[in-house]
Amino acid sequence: MKREFELASRREFFGQTAGIMAVLGTIAAQRAQGAEQKATNPFAYDVSRLQKTDPKLIAYEETACWKAPHSEAKRIAAGPDDSLYVCSGNYLTAVSRSGERGLEFAASEATRCCAVAKDGTIYLGLRDHIEVFDGKGARKAAWESAGKKAWLTGIAATENDVYAADAGNRVILGYDKSGKLIRRMGEKDKERNIPGFIIPSPFFDVEIAPDGLLRVNNPGRHRMELYTPDGDFEGSWGVTSMGITGFCGCCNPINFALLPDGKYITCEKGLPRVKVYNATGEFESVVAGVETFSENARACGPSDCTAGGLDAAVDSQGRIYILDIVTGDVRVMKRNV
Amino acid sequence: MSDSPKSEPSTRRTFLRNGARIAAMTGLGALGGVLANRTQAQEWVWQIDPQKCVRCGNCATNCVLEQSAVKCVHAYAMCGYCNLCTGYFEPEPNALTTAAENQLCPTAAIKRTFVEDPYYEYTIDEKLCIGCAKCVEGCNRFGNGSLFLQIRHDRCVHCNECAIARTCPGDAFRRVPAKQPYLLKTTHAH
Numbered sequence: 001m002k003r004e005f006e007l008a009s010r011r012e013f014f015g016q017t018a019g020i021m022a023v024l025g026t027i028a029a030q031r032a033q034g035a036e037q038k039a040t041n042p043f044a045y046d047v048s049r050l051q052k053t054d055p056k057l058i059a060y061e062e063t064a065c066w067k068a069p070h071s072e073a074k075r076i077a078a079g080p081d082d083s084l085y086v087c088s089g090n091y092l093t094a095v096s097r098s099g100e101r102g103l104e105f106a107a108s109e110a111t112r113c114c115a116v117a118k119d120g121t122i123y124l125g126l127r128d129h130i131e132v133f134d135g136k137g138a139r140k141a142a143w144e145s146a147g148k149k150a151w152l153t154g155i156a157a158t159e160n161d162v163y164a165a166d167a168g169n170r171v172i173l174g175y176d177k178s179g180k181l182i183r184r185m186g187e188k189d190k191e192r193n194i195p196g197f198i199i200p201s202p203f204f205d206v207e208i209a210p211d212g213l214l215r216v217n218n219p220g221r222h223r224m225e226l227y228t229p230d231g232d233f234e235g236s237w238g239v240t241s242m243g244i245t246g247f248c249g250c251c252n253p254i255n256f257a258l259l260p261d262g263k264y265i266t267c268e269k270g271l272p273r274v275k276v277y278n279a280t281g282e283f284e285s286v287v288a289g290v291e292t293f294s295e296n297a298r299a300c301g302p303s304d305c306t307a308g309g310l311d312a313a314v315d316s317q318g319r320i321y322i323l324d325i326v327t328g329d330v331r332v333m334k335r336n337v
Numbered sequence: 338m339s340d341s342p343k344s345e346p347s348t349r350r351t352f353l354r355n356g357a358r359i360a361a362m363t364g365l366g367a368l369g370g371v372l373a374n375r376t377q378a379q380e381w382v383w384q385i386d387p388q389k390c391v392r393c394g395n396c397a398t399n400c401v402l403e404q405s406a407v408k409c410v411h412a413y414a415m416c417g418y419c420n421l422c423t424g425y426f427e428p429e430p431n432a433l434t435t436a437a438e439n440q441l442c443p444t445a446a447i448k449r450t451f452v453e454d455p456y457y458e459y460t461i462d463e464k465l466c467i468g469c470a471k472c473v474e475g476c477n478r479f480g481n482g483s484l485f486l487q488i489r490h491d492r493c494v495h496c497n498e499c500a501i502a503r504t505c506p507g508d509a510f511r512r513v514p515a516k517q518p519y520l521l522k523t524t525h526a527h
Contacts, residue, residue, distance in 0.1 A: 041394035043443065043469035045478065047428045198455070200417050200481070221455055222421065240421045242428050249479040250417045270479045 050242055050271055051297070053289025057244060059276065060287040060320065064332040066099030068323065072110065075154075075255070076323040076330065078313040079116035084321055087111035088328070092124055092133075097315070099330065105137035115155040115162070123162050125152035130164060130179070143179035154205035154255070156214070161229065163214060167204035170197040172216060172227070185231035186216060194233045195221070203254035203269070203309060209262055217266075219251035224264065224281065237281025242271070245283040257312040257320070265320055267310040272296040274312055274322055274333075287312075287320055287333050296326040381512040383499045384520050387485035389509035390470070392477065396486055397469035399501045406493040407468030407486050407501065409446070409461050412522040415483035418456035424476035424484045425449055425459055442472055463489065483522070490518050 073088035094102035113125035120135035128150035151168030188196025198220020223238025239246035249270035272293035300308025396407035430439035446465035502510030
């Protein structure tokens, strides 16, 4: 018996279509949910909470940002007249607070660190030796090499002495102004109670505090150390922790600067962040957290952890200049009122 | 003009003896061929390229074995022997001790041993390791990357289509010669 084909009414057509759409939607949603569940790693290593900084801890705000004069920027230092000196590529460039270039000269190889004495003399660290320039950029001397393994990464200068942090030999080298090596400091010595530096990657810095003592980072031990100009170990501070108050990873802090009142500005890699510690080493505040340096955080990996990193310089007004080694940005940070 | 030598008709005994000999030789040849083929099939084995591994966790869950043939291995020459080993400790441990709550590994497969101040040695207990790569991620994220995953061939059953390779998001699985079955990290990239 032949069955007649009946036309569906508009109401039936829309009803049936809606029903089919609902069923297809439900199936698609379940599949998507299943795929999402499958993609979730039950063994995920979650550090997302460490990549966010509690806003209450941030005591500084960015007032300006400018680019380093050349690519491959490594270090930034403040001079006696509050001008800034940036080591980037083979160049040393004097830069004003707003990023305008002043004096600039090129060295024979990559510039790695610098310090400017009160009389304007510039001490420029190359891989294995220091070169001395006057305030106009004329080379006055090239000091003797510190050895085949030498890898200079930090310099500090007083009126009479120059100290160089040699990451390759894990030692602070003390020179007089003529370039004569006077002493080697910080090498492991049980009799003098000197623990020795642990430098897993080439980040090693030295500064001279207003109290006359040398501040040196010991990144493998996650702490700062204090030495007399004669090389006696005076003490240390620092907590090994991934939390905001401590230092973590293979090697942190990597670089540091001192505020006029003796407080420390520490720079870290891995979790790139810049923090303030008081003169006795107690955590005070954050200058800039991980979220400020997202590209830097990505660049620093096991294939090349020297690719990431930050450096800081401080002027006489307490303004902090943070150099991002990855992006070449220099961020000018001012304390919140 | 000489007569060509005529072959002498073989006896039944000779015929059977020669036939048996030929059959034996053929059998030996076939056996040799089969063995050669089988040996050739085992010349390649699966392995993980540590440079491509993305530490997704699939190695722990997708292997056909009840406990994965993928294990964490340690390149001691690269290790920093850190006190705060980010492959051993939880991201924010209560203390830098071996207490269970401080350990990152879900099966406590990493052993921490004091060497000298401030160095510690970390060794993997492969019986406990499930190949989840949690420690590998921690070590890669903040350390030297000396912990990495490898397929251990004393356990691997050499599936033709490796169940983990099929789903590896980093395309890190590849066949390597059985004579050199591991892709080891040997030097630090610094």
